Amino acid sequence: MTSFGESHGRAVGVVIDGLPAGLGVDLKKIQMWLDRRRPGQSKLVSNRRETDTISVLSGVYKDRTTGAPLTAVVHNEDVMSEFYDEIEAGWARPGHADYPAFVKYGGYNDPRGGGRFSARITVGFVIAGAISHSLIKERLGIDVAAYVKRIGTVEARDLSFEEASKRYEYSMRCPEAEVNGRMEEEVSSAKKDGDSVGGIIECLTTPLRPGLGQPVFSSLDSELAKGLFSIPAVKAVEFGAGFKASGWRGSRNNDTYEIKGSTIRTRTNNSGGVLGGLTMGEPLVVRVGFKPTSSIYLPQRTVNFKEMKEGVLSLKGRHDPCVVPRAVPIVESIVSFTLADMAIRSGMIGPVLGQDG
Amino acid sequence: MTSFGESHGRAVGVVIDGLPAGLGVDLKKIQMWLDRRRPGQSKLVSNRRETDTISVLSGVYKDRTTGAPLTAVVHNEDVMSEFYDEIEAGWARPGHADYPAFVKYGGYNDPRGGGRFSARITVGFVIAGAISHSLIKERLGIDVAAYVKRIGTVEARDLSFEEASKRYEYSMRCPEAEVNGRMEEEVSSAKKDGDSVGGIIECLTTPLRPGLGQPVFSSLDSELAKGLFSIPAVKAVEFGAGFKASGWRGSRNNDTYEIKGSTIRTRTNNSGGVLGGLTMGEPLVVRVGFKPTSSIYLPQRTVNFKEMKEGVLSLKGRHDPCVVPRAVPIVESIVSFTLADMAIRSGMIGPVLGQDG
Amino acid sequence: MTSFGESHGRAVGVVIDGLPAGLGVDLKKIQMWLDRRRPGQSKLVSNRRETDTISVLSGVYKDRTTGAPLTAVVHNEDVMSEFYDEIEAGWARPGHADYPAFVKYGGYNDPRGGGRFSARITVGFVIAGAISHSLIKERLGIDVAAYVKRIGTVEARDLSFEEASKRYEYSMRCPEAEVNGRMEEEVSSAKKDGDSVGGIIECLTTPLRPGLGQPVFSSLDSELAKGLFSIPAVKAVEFGAGFKASGWRGSRNNDTYEIKGSTIRTRTNNSGGVLGGLTMGEPLVVRVGFKPTSSIYLPQRTVNFKEMKEGVLSLKGRHDPCVVPRAVPIVESIVSFTLADMAIRSGMIGPVLGQDG
């Protein structure tokens, strides 16, 4: 996957190379995934108005992949660059990459809306994710569902895959009606204060057949973590019992094996589905921690890095008080894409439809 | 870095390509780093006896790098493969990759001591880490120090870089004498029970100049996480405030900028030194969660994957009740290597000594 | 460089990652390079009508590169797919990839106009080449000029860089007026017969400072050859004396060194500017052999690979009797791009304008 585009440039998009030939490309499905991450859907999120209409430039013929690189773009429409004059003037927004990007690129970077560092680049992730999801679903029977586990101080219990699957019926993507309601209040409250709030997304899959992943540096957890940390605002990733297991003994943490029908399974899934960097027959369980949105309306002390002086910055424009619900399809996309990539590299998915290994 | 080797093969090692020419290679320093991860150092760790003597095969001339690939190996000596007959017979050790590796490689993998999935492969990481540490220290003035933050239920307070630097004077690598003592007890107690225990390592650096890291998929946090999850037993990684920030509001989490002397700094470091995938002038703060050692002496229920039957496995051989203290130089190595790699890719370190960008 | 697009898809284009920030992007220059490879320029070439107008989607801000991936596309306009019904029906055009592509992609490939295997994909090469040329010219003072050395049986003498520089003033890109005229006749004659003809392009540069290139597998000649063989119809590549040197003795072939002013130069340039995969202070000299255009109007015996039967194919549509003159900017583009890539990898060009190594 090659990602390109900026927040306020002409387009954001993606080139996906290595897709097998013959895979059905369902533009309606991709559009549905894009709509799930789109801003402007509820009164609680950023009201930037983008239709986010996908345009496929290459790699598809008669609604199927050709084996050639698939390129898809979404044009940027509702661009209000006037709100970004202060960044261009050198005022660093706390929590954003304005200042390090300025240093790194010698001031040549596109500063409008964070430019290359904007969450808008995840449009490309979602396009790749929707296509990858079709691939692993059709070829390997894998399904993926993430849900909002926590927003601020409100936390949901651990949900099953079936429960998680209903996520998009809930405004906060938390398929527990009562908890979802309290999450709404948490976001409303932050919004009212001109503030923002963070959260945690948990992503689950159906059981994954053993052997997906490549030791050492392309282990499944390595590749998933690499992808997940490329999502803006992600600060933490853990698999299975994660940090909790650091406090446990081996006798509690080890997942013991049993034979269930004709397959080998474990009684618990503290590993989160990954052992030695490989899948081992269980569902993937990965949790992703998001910091609160960096753009808040409250005045913040900061510096002007062009003039080397201190000051106070009050942001205008449109900002989500909480990006976590919108990030659910993004996390699902990174997981779907990484599983598809590993399946192709492991030889589980062949280069042409119907010629799998 | 290309890693190779198996637990009970002839050697483990590493090829490092892309090192600048002219870097001094101090074999004594590398050996010291290797000794820090070596088993058999105290009564609390595995008593496998390995001298772990480094042998450099290529890429060094007159004690300096030549610009050609540097290859270094450590030969395996104290190999007691007889303890691994049960794995070869098909009994899956809970928590290990025996079963998924068997499926992935069709039974052709080397099963002795976990083979390719053994923590012994980290010998190569440490060689690369020690050399990378010299590189970033000499060229960019960066220093790195990790310490044991938690073992089981015993947790240290947040330490400063200076405090953390004394880590190797303490048996458990926790430079708080009293906490180190309680950690020793935690491990002894697990050992006495034939059990094991997990823990957390926190890695700190000196302040990193802004701009290190490459958006999107090679962001600094993406690359660090990828490397850290390639260490066996790692299940969780977080930067700065990490998961805690998920429960906070933006006004609390955002690090506000100030001018200190002639440089721009932040008043807090909740970001852990990374914004938008780039360094921003602060020290790196990353925490790594290790699960408890999977090899325990307590009998465990499991299956024989060759004969598809259930049974009970009691491990013999030599196993650490807690790998966390030995993992400190490994975490430091991955961080040093990744910073060196990003510095080279960012053009901060040039291809020849004295010709930096 | 990531290339994408098909002959008769919506667009062809390129994503260029790793460009330094701050490089001026001159759309007029890129357009001029595109025009040089564009069909429909003279009565002797294909009369497919394309304006080939470049559209930059990302990576440029205020007419300079930002350090983010630069994406540029050219939309396909004059698409006459009706001439390609026979390929779709399974008739393999001799000399084209129709048949192997059908096998490789299980019939899912886009067959129209050769799809992904069409020379139209070189539009992307030329965009990357024009930008790369600006980079190496501005930062390293390198200039590049290719000319048509041979068409069919008509061959030009070895030209100097200064002579070669006038190539675009001549219809056949051979800056010897009389030879250019005879080349025109060679092409006219083939065209009249419904046939085609091949040729050789020689590419020269100004002297290249020593040390560009990476041993072993990314030697300068390896990378150049890899790029040049990705141009459709290329069947041969040689550097300096090339195949001729195979018949010589070492005492004749070795370029002896001398001191010229303050620099080290060689008296001859049989090496073509590359020793051990590195530049050595002399100009690059590389020759590229093109086979005659595979699409000819003469009836040819062939097979239908869908119905497994033999038959005779008479091509319609628009075909160049000789692609060699149009390939001159393509060869220059591959050479410019590869030199820029190697210069960046060698640290000769830094990541930001004015911060070179």
Added chain:
Amino acid sequence: MTSFGESHGRAVGVVIDGLPAGLGVDLKKIQMWLDRRRPGQSKLVSNRRETDTISVLSGVYKDRTTGAPLTAVVHNEDVMSEFYDEIEAGWARPGHADYPAFVKYGGYNDPRGGGRFSARITVGFVIAGAISHSLIKERLGIDVAAYVKRIGTVEARDLSFEEASKRYEYSMRCPEAEVNGRMEEEVSSAKKDGDSVGGIIECLTTPLRPGLGQPVFSSLDSELAKGLFSIPAVKAVEFGAGFKASGWRGSRNNDTYEIKGSTIRTRTNNSGGVLGGLTMGEPLVVRVGFKPTSSIYLPQRTVNFKEMKEGVLSLKGRHDPCVVPRAVPIVESIVSFTLADMAIRSGMIGPVLGQDG
């Protein structure tokens, strides 16, 4: 394949990653291939005495690949570095990389015997080649045979694959007894004069099933050329009719298809087995031009790049008057390795023995 080592370092070797698990590793076969490239075999070649004994460090268990990286080294034994004092003093050997390497690596490179630029690094290529040859032979039934087509002014006619297969029964690797004899004389004559001579190797395969290769930049010819130009002394590569086709018309060059039994074949093979970067059912035909050995005993004018003065250099030590016969297994190795690599990337060879696509 990661290559490492220097001419006079401790060892040369290779790490091969991505080999399928379960492939038989026949050390005797690898040793035989190494012996074919070994110096000291006849009175006409360099009498450096190396036993070139292979040592496998990782990736093999019970004589089969495990799926983990395979590392093999050959230790350097007969190292006479005293002959290289003049290079170290700064005298550039014409035709060698001494001078550009000195500039590139700021003088830190290992100069002894050419160091990293020595043909001794091809030991690693041959190890990888012998293993790759087993892989493509066993899994895909592909065989590879190269022979010496030309030495100096003596040229053999085009040989069939069956004829070429007898190459190692002839001192000059030219399986035409009379021509082989004249080649011997050509080399003897150059040797007597203290000079050297170049040549051409042609490499053939058995017919390759269609579809091997990846457009655009990893086309089969691109990858083969990249590998072949990494062999020291190679200056030219052409496929099929190669440069000759540049003088032909399309009607002569196009290979027309016919049905032979149940397969599609071409009547001629001017393409050399590659169309659009893909195999198309015919044998591969590739010719590789070698310049004459750069090390000659005749005195040559040159410069001292450390002292910036001119002078005359007379080489001592051991030098082949013609490396071409010894390069036959090296060319076969690059071709075998590249075909194996492309077959794995195309999904024709699966990750585990018996699980091919």
